[in-house]
Amino acid sequence: MTRQIATYFTKNENNLNIIVLRANKLRKVQQLFLNSLEPGLRNHVRLAAIDQTSALIMADSPAQAHQLHFNTMKLLDIFATIPETRHISKIRVKTGYWPTDENPGMAPPPTGSPSRPSFAAQRQRLKALLSKSSK
DSSP: OHHHHHHHHHHTHHHHHHHHHHHHHHHHHHHHHHHHSOHHHHTTEEEEEEOSSEEEEEESSHHHHHHHHHTHHHHHHHHHHSGGGTTOOEEEEEEOOOOOSSOOSOOOOOTTSOOOOOHHHHHHHHHHHHHHHHO
């Protein structure tokens, strides 16, 4: 299995480079974006994606998502000041969870939804599978 993964990456190296470049661009834009937000909002918001005309922003609670919806024009002004995002004319806001330094696993799901395995647990299962297949 390890050999198959290595073969996949060598065959798709250009695609992988494109993904890495996009991820680095998104990280840079996210830093500029978060630094432009109010301090109370920074820890609750992540820039998830940018496409031709829109940006997807993830908020960690419905209250934060509502606040983002309320400030859409301010967000568009922030994007207009960042060279890589001047083309943004539409903002989509969704509620979601992501791992943080303090909590490497996923945040608990909202009440009433099925629980999801944490990233740390998934990572451990993947390492165990890879170690079994390489032996």
